[in-house]
Amino acid sequence: MLILAIDTALEACAVAVLDTDAGQLLAQEQVLMKRGHAEALMPMIARVMLSANLAFTSLDRIAVTMGPGSFTGLRVGISAARGLALAAKRPAVGLTTLSAYAAAVIGQSGAAPVISAIDARHDHVYFQIVAGDGSQLVRPGIARVDDAIAASQFGAPHLVGNAAKILAERWPKDVPQPVAADAQPAPDIGWVAWLGAAADPKTNPARPFYLKAPDAKPARLPPLAAQAASS
Numbered sequence: 001m002l003i004l005a006i007d008t009a010l011e012a013c014a015v016a017v018l019d020t021d022a023g024q025l026l027a028q029e030q031v032l033m034k035r036g037h038a039e040a041l042m043p044m045i046a047r048v049m050l051s052a053n054l055a056f057t058s059l060d061r062i063a064v065t066m067g068p069g070s071f072t073g074l075r076v077g078i079s080a081a082r083g084l085a086l087a088a089k090r091p092a093v094g095l096t097t098l099s100a101y102a103a104a105v106i107g108q109s110g111a112a113p114v115i116s117a118i119d120a121r122h123d124h125v126y127f128q129i130v131a132g133d134g135s136q137l138v139r140p141g142i143a144r145v146d147d148a149i150a151a152s153q154f155g156a157p158h159l160v161g162n163a164a165k166i167l168a169e170r171w172p173k174d175v176p177q178p179v180a181a182d183a184q185p186a187p188d189i190g191w192v193a194w195l196g197a198a199a200d201p202k203t204n205p206a207r208p209f210y211l212k213a214p215d216a217k218p219a220r221l222p223p224l225a226a227q228a229a230s231s
Contacts, residue, residue, distance in 0.1 A: 001060045002026075004084070005193035006045070008037040008077035009069030009097045010118065010162060012186035015044045017052040017059075018193035025190055027051035032185055037076045045080065056088040063196020065187065066094035067209035068118055068126040068140070074208060081206050091201035096209050098128040098140050100187035101161045103195055106134045109179045113137060113154040117163035125163045126211050129154065142211045145170055160184065 001020040007013070013036075016028035027048045031040060049056065064081035067074045078094070085092035101116040111132035118126040120142055127148045129138035138151055149167060156176035159167050161184065168181040 001197055002054065002058055003193045003196050004045070004049070004056075004059050004062045005189050005196055006041070006062065006064040006077045006081050007097075007100075007187060007189050007192050008041055008080075009065040009067055009074040010186045013037045013040045013044060014186060014189035014192075015041070015048045016189040016193050017048055017054060018190065018197065020194075020197050025193065026054070028189055030186075030189060037073045041076055041080055045084075056084060056090075059088060059090050061085075061090050061196060061201065062088075062092045062206075063192055063199070064092065064094055064206050065097050065100060065192055066206060067097060068120070068142075068211045069097050071208075071210075078206050078208060085206070092206035093196050093199040093201050093204045094206040094209065095192055095195045095199060095204065096128075096140060097187055098126065098161070100192050100195060101184065102128065102130050102134070103191040104184075104188045105158055105160050105180075105182060106130065107132060109158040112179050113152065113157045115148075115152055115157045115159050115161075115164075115167065117148065117159065117161040117167050119163040119166060120212065124212075125166065127151075127161075127163075129157070140209075140211060158182075162186070 003018040005016045012032050014030035017026045062081045062085045064077045081092045098116040102114045116128045128140040159178045159181040164181045165183040
């Protein structure tokens with residue numbers, strides 16, 4: 001199976017092509033960035049596909065991170081995945097950034113639970129907790145940093161995600177300490193591809209996964225403009 005993987009949900013623009021039969025990435029590229037995903041993504045996809053020496057119609061599916069993350073960034077990736085899937089007549093599947101973070105470290109620290117954490121700003125994090133075997137312990141959610149730490153009662157965890165350092169620095173001193181803290185700015189694009197290969201397109205559509213409303217809100221109309229809009 002040939003998978004095109006795309007990630008623009010956080011602070012990177014990344015693309016890879018995975019050949020599951022060969023068990024390897026045929027090509028990949030990643031550039032760390034906080035902005036500019038829309039301009040960088042399509043040329044990056046073109047370069048990766050050229051490096052893999054593949055036509056889009058050779059792909060079996062397209063996998064994309066669907067959040068939580070930057071509202072603008074994740075929509076760039078999802079729009080590209082949907083457009084390419086439509087043009088190539090192939091399915092597009094969506095994976096959460098939290099699951100992609102966790103997949104890369106599950107089992108690295110034995111049976112230690114894995115807490116995936118993404119900075120949601122304003123002293124909040126998006127987080128998810130899975131057991132050392134990957135089974136879900138706490139479903140994805142958003143909480144204050146201290147509340148997210150308190151939600152883990154499963155032993156010394158392996159922290160991963162762009163908020164891993166935030167959790168580690170706030171971790172209480174009188175409880176078992178994290179066995180590791182991998183503060184990665186974005187998920188490993190290879191794991192996005194592998195999760196995409198395992199996902200069922202019928203139950204994992206490529207659509208935004210939001211855990212909170214956008215910080216920016218539409219400006220209020222002045223009184224006269226509001227009256228005109230309602231007339």
